Amino acid sequence: MKSVQLKQELPEVSVSSVTKNQDQIVILGGVPLRGEVQVSGSKNSSLPILAASLLASRGQSVLHNVPSIADVDIMCKMISSLGAHVTREDHTVIIDASHLKTSVAPQKYVRQMRASFYVAAPLLARLHSAEVPLPGGCVLGTRPIDYHINAFRKMGAQITVERGAMLAKAERWEGAKVLLDHKNSSVGATVNIMMAACLAKGTTVIENAAREPEVINLGDFLNKMGGRVSGAGTSTITIEGVTELHGAEQEIYNDRIEAGTFIAAAIATHGDVRVRGLSPDHLPVFLEKYQEAGVSISTGEDWIQVQASSPYSGVDISTSPFPGFATDLQPLFLTTMCLAQSKSVIQETIYDGRFNYVPELLRMGADVDITDNTAIVHAVPKLGAAQVKSSDLRAGAALVIASLAAEGRSEISNVKYIDRGYEDLATKLQNLGAQVARQHLPTIDTEEVPQPGLKISHK
Ligand code: EPZ
Numbered sequence: 001m002k003s004v005q006l007k008q009e010l011p012e013v014s015v016s017s018v019t020k021n022q023d024q025i026v027i028l029g030g031v032p033l034r035g036e037v038q039v040s041g042s043k044n045s046s047l048p049i050l051a052a053s054l055l056a057s058r059g060q061s062v063l064h065n066v067p068s069i070a071d072v073d074i075m076c077k078m079i080s081s082l083g084a085h086v087t088r089e090d091h092t093v094i095i096d097a098s099h100l101k102t103s104v105a106p107q108k109y110v111r112q113m114r115a116s117f118y119v120a121a122p123l124l125a126r127l128h129s130a131e132v133p134l135p136g137g138c139v140l141g142t143r144p145i146d147y148h149i150n151a152f153r154k155m156g157a158q159i160t161v162e163r164g165a166m167l168a169k170a171e172r173w174e175g176a177k178v179l180l181d182h183k184n185s186s187v188g189a190t191v192n193i194m195m196a197a198c199l200a201k202g203t204t205v206i207e208n209a210a211r212e213p214e215v216i217n218l219g220d221f222l223n224k225m226g227g228r229v230s231g232a233g234t235s236t237i238t239i240e241g242v243t244e245l246h247g248a249e250q251e252i253y254n255d256r257i258e259a260g261t262f263i264a265a266a267i268a269t270h271g272d273v274r275v276r277g278l279s280p281d282h283l284p285v286f287l288e289k290y291q292e293a294g295v296s297i298s299t300g301e302d303w304i305q306v307q308a309s310s311p312y313s314g315v316d317i318s319t320s321p322f323p324g325f326a327t328d329l330q331p332l333f334l335t336t337m338c339l340a341q342s343k344s345v346i347q348e349t350i351y352d353g354r355f356n357y358v359p360e361l362l363r364m365g366a367d368v369d370i371t372d373n374t375a376i377v378h379a380v381p382k383l384g385a386a387q388v389k390s391s392d393l394r395a396g397a398a399l400v401i402a403s404l405a406a407e408g409r410s411e412i413s414n415v416k417y418i419d420r421g422y423e424d425l426a427t428k429l430q431n432l433g434a435q436v437a438r439q440h441l442p443t444i445d446t447e448e449v450p451q452p453g454l455k456i457s458h459k
Pocket of ligand 1: 328350
């Protein structure tokens with residue numbers, strides 16, 4: 001990742017703790033964000049569509065507006081390891097999956113990124129065989145894949161779990177009626193079953209399907225490949241199996257969670273920002289809740305303008321699947337509510353580990369009480385700058401927002417998590433007037449830990 005320098009010289013950096021070649025983001029907060037920002041392609045649209053390109057037994061797929069983020073890098077390596085020929089030119093990815101060479105997915109990619117499990121469906125659909133390590137849990141929670149496995153079994157796969165991997169063989173591969181859990185309506189299970197069903201014999205119906213925009217984006221791509229998918233975006237998706245799919249061209253939707261990140265950053269800094277490239281329909285409840293808080297939000301067909309110069313009040317939310325309040329936006333929203341004029345109650349219904357970032361906010365002066373899956377956010381007049389550590393992608397984004405609001409110098413480490421889902425976040429924020437720099441901290445030999453105040457220039 002390229003390093004980004006502040007417009008003004010950073011004060012001297014004394015390395016207080018030995019660091020091992022880590023990146024960090026340094027922010028001099030308290031500056032209202034102003035201007036326009038164009039969001040990049042969606043991580044959560046790109047990953048299933050990249051996996052779905054494996055379904056094409058002839059021709060190339062050409063994907064446009066694919067973001068340059070770490071998770072896309074992992075998925076491109078994953079599909080290449082299975083035999084696909086992948087080339088990337090700027091934000092376009094070209095994939096030829098005519099000749100797959102194995103049905104065994106490498107452990108290293110699945111363990112790094114849960115969405116790598118999406119290759120299970122195309123492997124089963126095309127090769128009737130798949131050996132894919134189980135993704136395992138993460139800081140957000142256990143994150144099982146029972147919905148995926150149960151559906152594959154209904155479609156004819158014999159599945160065992162051995163040595164932490166799913167081993168699946170399918171003598172027959174047929175459509176089935178799949179009823180997903182109504183509470184969670186899993187995005188991952190929905191997209192995996194859609195892909196699996198495209199080459200199954202007969203009809204598959206997914207009830208309680210996830211309705212997120214990325215499901216619609218995938219359905220469009222599968223139909224351009226020669227698939228027969230209807231109902232994507234509704235809670236009932238029907239797929240008529242076909243015998244073969246071919247490569248197709250597809251535009252990736254822009255990232256609604258990245259858009260929400262800039263909206264929350266504008267609000268936390270009392271700024272005035274226009275976020276371009278996203279339909280407000282992709283952020284339904286999120287925008288309404290900020291308007292309820294008293295934030296001025298105007299929208300157009302593909303833009304959202306936030307004017308947040310005046311104080312706003314606390315608002316209660318509860319996360320739920322689309323079109324409800326997205327769990328990925330919860331850390332960003334909670335951070336802004338720390339600086340509201342009144343209390344907020346925030347309930348997280350999707351993941352049991354999604355408040356793991358709050359202790360870092362408390363170190364910045366936030367006042368949040370957590371009981372089970374509910375956070376009571378008491379308003380504080382301001383946050384204080386600090387050295388903080390991100391624990392996952394959206395936790396990192398929340399700490400960036402808090403640091404932009406907090407006067408003084410904050411340092412956010414573990415930037416690798418932010419790189420998973422945000423393309424050039426520091427540059428985009430700098431273009432909105434933020435005093436932000438991304439820095440590579442040198443590896444320091446323990447014998448030479450520098451004395452406080454020693455000036456180290458960062459290149
Ligand atoms: C997708 O994850 C997103 N990732 C997540 O975004 C997002 O938080 C999540 O959907 C919910 O919206 C991608 O799209 C790549 P799930 P996914 O399967 O599909 C339960 C980010 O920050 N469940 O919808 O893996 C599960 O425990 C990431 O961009 C089962 O019980 O999530 C959870 O409670 C983080 N069994 C709920 O469903 C299953 O087999 C939602 O999980 C599958 C899921």
